[in-house]
Amino acid sequence: MCAWRLPADATCASVSRSLLTIALTALRLGRDMIDDVTLAASELATNAFNHGLRADPLSPPVPPELWLWARVTPSPQLVVSVFDACRSSFPDAAPRDLLDEHGKGIGIVSMLGADWGAHRSRSRLGVGYPGKAVWCAFPLRTSWPNPRLTAPPILAARHLAATLTVRGVHNVEHRHGRGVSLVTVPMVGTEINVWVEPAHLTYSAPDGSRARRPVVDLHDTAENLTGYHEGCRG
Structure with a gap:
């Protein structure tokens, strides 16, 4: 799992593209996937800069954060997420027409990824600042991550x-x-x-549904639990 603090200025989109290009090239995920992921992250970072730097108009700006991790549930996917400080507005569930010059970023994200969403969350860097995370997921067609990964329960529980x-x-x-x-x-x-084997x-989950996740999904599980704790996770 990777987490980076982005600059709280107009360079946040280009910085997110550079960071992800370096990370995904090291993972050898392929040029097409790198292009799609970096474009989606750029749109998410731009939205965070334009609409999410402050919790309210009187609050100081909070730098966005770029997160990246892999999961195997519901299927092998790479998840890219951008955290921002604003909880008063969320992206439209139905993205706008791509020909609309205003608010088309989520439309691009939904077109590129297999899935996307937004929920209340907290910062991974610093002091756990409250805000929201907007994410998208991309299919992975490699042997990574390994769903059969195991870990001593005591260590996984402490880490979680x-x-x-x-x-x-x-x-x-x-x-x-x-x-x-x-x-x-x-x-x-x-x-x-959370029972850790x-x-x-x-x-x-709070809605009564039961989740059984491979231990390799620990970071995705932590994000789900954080969303439940913040009271806005389906």
Whole structure:
């Protein structure tokens, strides 16, 4: 998982393209995919600069952040996300016509990626500043990431708890038994228990649905849990 702080000025789009080009070239993901991912990230960064630098008009600007990780659920995908400080506005669920010169960025993102979305989140860098994340996902046709990856439950549980804590999710607890660990994440009026086994993370979402994720999806799971904690994740 990669996370970069972008400049809070008009260069944020070009900086995001440069960062992703370096990272994706190192991963040998192919020129076409690199072009699509960097273009989508550029549009997300531009939207963050134009509409998301401040939580409200009187607040100081907060630098956007560019995030990148891989997941295998619901299918092998590369996820690119841009975090910004504004929660008062979210992208339209139905992107505008690509011929419309205003607000066409999400239309481009939805055309390039297999999926996209937006939800409340918190900064990964710094002090867990509240805001939102707008993301898109691209299919991966390689053996990476490996869905059969395993990890000692005690280490995976500690890493998950530390990842949530540094982002401002307070009072996360973890306990450990023989071959399994438990991470308890507080929510408004309730909590989510994440059972950590060598190969899987299992929890029940606030809507009652049950998720069982490969341990390689730890960073994606952490983002889901952060969204649930912030009260705006479907």
